[in-house]
Amino acid sequence: MGKTIWESLQEKGYNRRQFLQLCGMAAAVAGLDRTAAAQVAAAFEKKEKPAVLWMHFQECTCCSESFIRASHPIVADALLDVLSLNYSETLMAPSGFQAEKSLKDTMEKNKGKYIVLVEGAVPTEHNGVYCMIGGKTAQSILQEVAKDAAAIVAWGSCASNGCVQAAKPNPTGATPIHKLVDKPVINVPGCPPIADVMMSVVTHLLVLGQTPALDSLGRPREFYGRRVHDTCYRRPNYDAGLFVESFDDENARKGYCLYKVGCRGPVTYNACSVVKWNEGTSYPVQSGHGCIGCSEEGFWDNGPFYQHLNAFPGFGIESTADTIGTAVGLTTLAGVAAHAVVTNIRKHKVIAEVHAEEQKES
Amino acid sequence: MARIVVDPVTRIEGHLRIEAVVENGVITDAFSAGTMIRGLEKILIGRDPRDAWAITERVCGVCTTVHALASVRAVEDALGIAVPPTAELVRNIMLTTQYVQDHVIHFYHLHALDWVDIINALKADPKKTADLAQSFSRYDRNTAAHFAEVQNKIEAFAASGLGIFANGYWGHPAYKLPPEANLLAVAHYLDALEWQKEIVKIHAVFGGKNPHPNYLVGGVPCSIDADEVAAINSERLNLVSSLITQANEFVNEVYIPDLLAVASFYKDWAKYGGGLKNYLAYGEFPTKGYGHTESFRFARGAVMGRDLSTVHPVNPRDAQEIKEYIAHSWYAYEGGDATGMHPWAGETKIAYTGPQPPFETLAGYDKYSFLKTPRWKENPMEVGPLARLLVSYAAGHNDVKELVGMVLGRLNVPVEALFSTLGRTAARGIDAALAMVWLKDFFGQLMERVKTREVSTFNNEKWDPKTWPAECEGVGLVEAPRGALAHWIRIKDGKIDNYQLVVPTTWNGSPRDARSQRSAFEESLIGTPVAHIDRPVEILRTVHSFDPCLACAVHLYDPQGRHLHQVSFE
Numbered sequence: 001m002g003k004t005i006w007e008s009l010q011e012k013g014y015n016r017r018q019f020l021q022l023c024g025m026a027a028a029v030a031g032l033d034r035t036a037a038a039q040v041a042a043a044f045e046k047k048e049k050p051a052v053l054w055m056h057f058q059e060c061t062c063c064s065e066s067f068i069r070a071s072h073p074i075v076a077d078a079l080l081d082v083l084s085l086n087y088s089e090t091l092m093a094p095s096g097f098q099a100e101k102s103l104k105d106t107m108e109k110n111k112g113k114y115i116v117l118v119e120g121a122v123p124t125e126h127n128g129v130y131c132m133i134g135g136k137t138a139q140s141i142l143q144e145v146a147k148d149a150a151a152i153v154a155w156g157s158c159a160s161n162g163c164v165q166a167a168k169p170n171p172t173g174a175t176p177i178h179k180l181v182d183k184p185v186i187n188v189p190g191c192p193p194i195a196d197v198m199m200s201v202v203t204h205l206l207v208l209g210q211t212p213a214l215d216s217l218g219r220p221r222e223f224y225g226r227r228v229h230d231t232c233y234r235r236p237n238y239d240a241g242l243f244v245e246s247f248d249d250e251n252a253r254k255g256y257c258l259y260k261v262g263c264r265g266p267v268t269y270n271a272c273s274v275v276k277w278n279e280g281t282s283y284p285v286q287s288g289h290g291c292i293g294c295s296e297e298g299f300w301d302n303g304p305f306y307q308h309l310n311a312f313p314g315f316g317i318e319s320t321a322d323t324i325g326t327a328v329g330l331t332t333l334a335g336v337a338a339h340a341v342v343t344n345i346r347k348h349k350v351i352a353e354v355h356a357e358e359q360k361e362s
Numbered sequence: 363m364a365r366i367v368v369d370p371v372t373r374i375e376g377h378l379r380i381e382a383v384v385e386n387g388v389i390t391d392a393f394s395a396g397t398m399i400r401g402l403e404k405i406l407i408g409r410d411p412r413d414a415w416a417i418t419e420r421v422c423g424v425c426t427t428v429h430a431l432a433s434v435r436a437v438e439d440a441l442g443i444a445v446p447p448t449a450e451l452v453r454n455i456m457l458t459t460q461y462v463q464d465h466v467i468h469f470y471h472l473h474a475l476d477w478v479d480i481i482n483a484l485k486a487d488p489k490k491t492a493d494l495a496q497s498f499s500r501y502d503r504n505t506a507a508h509f510a511e512v513q514n515k516i517e518a519f520a521a522s523g524l525g526i527f528a529n530g531y532w533g534h535p536a537y538k539l540p541p542e543a544n545l546l547a548v549a550h551y552l553d554a555l556e557w558q559k560e561i562v563k564i565h566a567v568f569g570g571k572n573p574h575p576n577y578l579v580g581g582v583p584c585s586i587d588a589d590e591v592a593a594i595n596s597e598r599l600n601l602v603s604s605l606i607t608q609a610n611e612f613v614n615e616v617y618i619p620d621l622l623a624v625a626s627f628y629k630d631w632a633k634y635g636g637g638l639k640n641y642l643a644y645g646e647f648p649t650k651g652y653g654h655t656e657s658f659r660f661a662r663g664a665v666m667g668r669d670l671s672t673v674h675p676v677n678p679r680d681a682q683e684i685k686e687y688i689a690h691s692w693y694a695y696e697g698g699d700a701t702g703m704h705p706w707a708g709e710t711k712i713a714y715t716g717p718q719p720p721f722e723t724l725a726g727y728d729k730y731s732f733l734k735t736p737r738w739k740e741n742p743m744e745v746g747p748l749a750r751l752l753v754s755y756a757a758g759h760n761d762v763k764e765l766v767g768m769v770l771g772r773l774n775v776p777v778e779a780l781f782s783t784l785g786r787t788a789a790r791g792i793d794a795a796l797a798m799v800w801l802k803d804f805f806g807q808l809m810e811r812v813k814t815r816e817v818s819t820f821n822n823e824k825w826d827p828k829t830w831p832a833e834c835e836g837v838g839l840v841e842a843p844r845g846a847l848a849h850w851i852r853i854k855d856g857k858i859d860n861y862q863l864v865v866p867t868t869w870n871g872s873p874r875d876a877r878s879q880r881s882a883f884e885e886s887l888i889g890t891p892v893a894h895i896d897r898p899v900e901i902l903r904t905v906h907s908f909d910p911c912l913a914c915a916v917h918l919y920d921p922q923g924r925h926l927h928q929v930s931f932e
Contacts, residue, residue: 049522058400060913061375062423062573069559069572076552080515084525089372093475093530095902096368102529123399129714130732132397133377134369135721164402164420171401171712191420192573195559234592247578248820253585255592277571281563281601284570286592289583292416292576300417304410 051114054088057138059120063156064090066192070199071279116149121158125173146181153186160187167300187218191294197223228265232273262306263290270295373472375424376912392887396733406861411437415577422914423573428842430577432849440836446818449581454804459564461797464843470554476903478547479537486541501615512549531899538627561609581820613798621791635783635904637886641665641749646841661757670756687735690873700876705850705862735872744882745845745869748789786907827856865914
């Protein structure tokens with residue numbers, strides 16, 4: 001018990017130089033400048049593997065499934081080397097009494113130092129009987145684990161926003177975590193969140209011992225500071241007015257913008273079009289379906305999904321982008337400005353190509 | 363007599379509680395309780411039927427895609443939409459991929475620790491482990507160096523507190539593997555964890571992401587065009603092809619050999635866990651359209667009383683065949699607790715009558731679960747890989763018969779060995795091997811269509827709600843990795859009027875019915891030995907052999923959309 005990460009690495013034959021290189025890589029994973037490597041090294045040397053509890057409430061386990069899809073680091077290495085996952089109903093060996101013992105032991109031995117990761121919403125109707133584990137309500141278990149936690153992360157839209165069970169009429173009173181605990185909660189929304197985003201949030205917390213910078217909704221800015229639309233590779237088509245009219249039409253095959261078939265990219269803050277999914281393999285728009293906005297609060301009630309956005313409750317698409325962009329803050333605005341330059345270059349190119357194509361056809 | 367409570371049952375999806383009565387070291391009665399409910403069917407009412415796939419997909423993130431597929435099939439059935447053959451191939455590729463990924467995850471990450479003693483692996487000789495592994499597999503990581511590295515990792519891990527492996531049942535007398543087999547399994551546990559993130563990239567290619575890839579009523583959302591950079595083109599297809607090759611190696615050189623090796627030490631588990639004698643399968647993998655069940659790779663039907671000479675036809679539209687009961691569930695029916703309701707005519711009111719939490723036991727409560735109890739012609743039925751293999755075996759599907767015969771031969775056990783905990787686990791491996799063969803086949807057919815440019819992926823004739831009848835109803839069946847899954851939908855004036863799901867774990871994990879007939883989990887636990895009542899690893903073996911998925915199983919439905927605001931709490 002009680003080895004630092006540096007000590008365990010020494011046992012594996014790492015020398016000091018390799019250790020510092022690894023810290024540089026960890027800093028890069030956490031989205032930091034390489035100069036932060038020294039800081040990371042200090043964190044690694046001081047800390048034991050931090051104790052982590054992964055709670056499951058009203059959920060579908062897609063967040064756990066997404067987490068194990070992480071590619072850098074892969075989850076096996078994270079579980080063995082980076083953190084000590086002492087409770088996860090999906091993966092842990094013991095059940096019943098012994099599982100509860102793992103939970104209790106961790107809370108006692110790591111009072112004030114353990115991290116709680118929550119997957120799922122908590123039903124509050126009828127004294128909480130709509131989710132019970134070991135004869136206790138999710139509500140009471142949440143309070144118990146949150147009490148002495150060093151940090152709480154709400155995984156996915158269920159824990160951050162309530163997600164599907166909280167969609168109208170929310171029959172069980174499904175409630176997001178931040179409304180139930182009197183501590184700050186890091187919200188990592190999405191249904192599920194992207195694997196490497198999840199891993200990076202964990203790394204940011206555990207390796208740096210710091211909370212990532214959050215926006216006003218408690219979301220890490222590094223992944224939720226930009227709209228899917230801002231960095232979408234199909235954006236130039238939107239700007240040029242080139243749209244898919246129906247799935248698998250000629251325009252769909254050319255990869256035109258999916259706005260008219262309901263894409264929620266313009267009002268969805270997430271990293272899908274940058275980090276992409278499954279080790280950068282694709283993201284919904286790239287595979288021909290509009291974004292359904294799964295990281296936004298109340299997205300299930302902002303449908304139907306195939307109705308395009310100018311019928312979106314509240315505002316038209318351009319004002320949406322501007323209003324929301326401003327609300328999020330100056331950093332985002334600067335990002336948008338930088339992005340606009342790039343967009344214009346791409347837009348001119350696409351317009352020129354389309355123009356040439358039209359001339360060829362006529 | 364002792365009553366053992368196992369809650370939470372871990373290494374499953376969702377929240378399951380098992381209470382078992384043990385007399386003289388053997389289970390004599392068991393109670394299976396689902397303890398979480400979300401109310402998704404109520405949420406579906408009044409929404410656009412074309413959105414239902416996305417909502418129902420969120421029923422489960424472990425068997426992701428299967429509810430989306432059941433949903434688009436139900437809507438297409440209601441509206442009379444035929445899906446283009448290329449879209450059907452893509453759907454088959456998605457589902458076979460899901461079978462393979464899901465079964466491998468189940469074997470290594472959800473089930474293996476019931477049979478594999480991780481701590482005992484520390485006593486293994488890595489060289490002997492490599493010799494053992496190489497005797498039945500060509501997998502290139504089966505080297506002494508790799509096994510030694512894994513052993514070192516686990517040793518360091520044990521010293522630092524064991525994380526997810528802490529408080530396991532290590533050293534329990536029910537663990538029978540020699541140290542080398544334990545080390546082999548632990549190494550492949552880690553390899554499988556690394557590999558599973560690869561195969562699901564197939565979902566990301568066609569559906570944009572995994573978990574929860576995108577589906578579409580009328581086809582699939584991706585376009586295929588070998589001459590376009592933004593469509594599914596040669597580069598994308600090459601990626602899929604290489605992922606299939608890699609998956610094929612993992613299934614045939616790692617999963618299946620490990621399964622046979624582990625099973626050979628646990629042949630006594632062919633005596634336990636048989637449970638019910640009736641098996642139900644909806645069949646799967648249409649090759650000539652979803653309506654042509656005779657062209658399915660897995661047959662549809664029921665096997666009764668383990669009689670493999672007859673396959674009984676199953677009709678999901680017949681109000682007399684599939685019914686759900688609530689005699690022991692936390693619901694109320696207007697017609698009383700003895701009534702059974704077909705999903706198209708059901709009603710639901712949640713009525714929790716269990717103890718106020720915190721509580722120690724559900725003993726003494728008539729009603730003890732949020733799962734309803736489905737029956738086929740009043741019979742409890744087992745569903746899942748074993749059920750579908752038996753139905754296809756009985757229906758004379760040769761590819762199924764050959765593979766089943768091969769596995770039974772390798773283990774040197776008779777066909778009756780299938781009716782057991784071990785049989786269920788072996789059946790899942792056979793199922794994965796079949797899915798792997800068919801995945802390759804479906805991809806080959808897709809490539810042929812790309813060559814001939816027959817690549818339409820979407821039928822838009824009935825996309826516009828203006829083309830829909832004022833009222834219609836449909837049913838979508840999927841043979842999901844965990845078994846028979848069905849969605850029933852009623853559409854009125856372009857909106858969902860009624861939506862119901864009856865899912866595999868509801869069949870298997872439900873409480874007993876009005877006639878006190880137990881469902882599969884409960885029945886299969888009867889007769890299981892329990893060596894230490896405070897460390898009941900034997901219960902986990904049998905329950906895990908079904909691969910429970912509780913988020914799927916617990917739901918409520920409300921056909922008229924008018925009961926749930928009266929939710930009662932007594």
